[in-house]
Amino acid sequence: MANLAPESSNAPIRVAVAGASGRMGRMLIEAIRDSGDCVLMGALDVPASLGIGSDATAFLGLASGVPITADIDQGLAGADVLIDFTRPEGTLAHLAACARLGVSAVVGTTGFTEAQKAEIAAHAQRIAMVMAPNMSVGVNVTLKLLDMAARALATGYDIEIIEAHHRHKVDAPSGTALKMGEVIAHALGRDLKECAVYAREGVTGERDPSSIGFASVRGGDIVGDHTVLFAGTGERIEITHKSASRTTYAQGSLRAVRFLRGRTAGMFDMFDVLGLN
Structure with missing residues (x-):
């Protein structure tokens, strides 16, 4: 307190x-x-x-x-x-x-x-x-939207988080992407440490429906782009925030x-x- x-x-x-x-x-x-x-x-x-x-x-x-x-x-x-x-x-x-x-x-x-x-x-x-x-005020409003979306799309939707930043950023995934994952995992009653997937290569097998995937892009002078994809059967919902400055x-x-x-x-x-x- x-x-x-x-x-x-x-x-x-x-x-x-x-x-x-x-x-x-x-x-x-x-x-x-x-x-x-x-x-x-x-x-x-x-x-x-x-x-x-x-x-x-x-x-x-x-x-x-x-x-x-x-x-x-x-x-x-x-x-x-x-x-x-x-x-x-x-x-x-x-x-x-x-x-x-x-x-x-x-x-x-x-x-x-x-x-x-x-x-x-x-x-x-x-x-x-x-x-x-x-x-960013916009990013934090986006986090609130993600909490709402995750609760409504708790079953039947695969969740992937894609972030992109400039070539000089030294950590990945971005802190914002991880926060998005934490908000979504909390809304779903999951532990991000147990359900996060940070890399895929080779024969990975079918996707675990309880996982939350992350992908990081680094290049140029991108200030910060974040997209969360809720991929269901017959539809996809994407919630995106892009920083220009x-x-x-x-x-x-x-x-x-x-x-x-x-x-x-x-x-x-x-x-x-x-x-x-």
């Missing part, structure tokens, strides 16, 4: 961004600058980043007075909340500092192990956190930031943020 603090004033929410030199980091920084109710307070990146020491909004031709730093404490100083879309190891280090400093967090990083997820859950006992594999992730992240205002502890997801639970 999350703890709620008294509502704060209408002062701007002070936000720090991890991975500030990357594509997503820059998108977040621009969204914060344009938001009207948030202000950039800190910018973090790895020590090897060429952006270290430069102004966080230099890529916009503007000066924010916020330098990009590899010093976690410096990057979080004065911040109310951190937005982190980096890598599991980096995110864990950032969250440990957030828990120590009392900084809330919005986490869009994917690829965590079960042990790492347990570590994050422990941090959420000390700080408020929104964690979701995809911050990372702007959707940035705007969803800011909705999560606003949701955390006044909350002091607890683990939340985008269903909580959007009122879909």
Whole structure:
């Protein structure tokens, strides 16, 4: 159960961004600058980043007075909340500092192990956190639709999840695809760990009707496409979400930031943020 603090004033929410030199980091920084109710307070990146020491909004031709730093404490100083879309190891280090400093967090990083997820859950006992594999409002509405579809199509339909991303993505299936699988499996009363099929090659035999299949495509600059296929006899239902820009992730992240205002502890997801639970 999350703890709620008294509502704060209408002062701007002070936000720090991890991975500030990357594509997503820059998108977040621009969204914060344009938001009207948030202000950039800190910018973090790895020590090897060429952006270290430069102004966080230099890529916009503007000066924010916020330098990009590899010093976690410096990057979080004065911040109310951190937005982190980096890598599991980096995110864990950032969250440990957030828990120590009392900084809330919005986490869009994917690829965590079960042990790492347990570590994050422990941090959420000390700080408020929104964690979701995809911050897009549209994706999370799609997840709700998938829950409804899976319950209605529980028998007689084979379920396959197909996702496509850019050539630089390092994990597969995507965190969003896995979340889709988890939502569907839960709706069907199954355990995804037991029914997921991640690869097919050679003579595989007939399809197990209780399985949920995954297929991953990597290439070009695809931001993120996800399709869930419910294949029955005589008909197919496809539920698809396609991202054309990372702007959707940035705007969803800011909705999560606003949701955390006044909350002091607890683990939340985008269903909580959007009122879909």
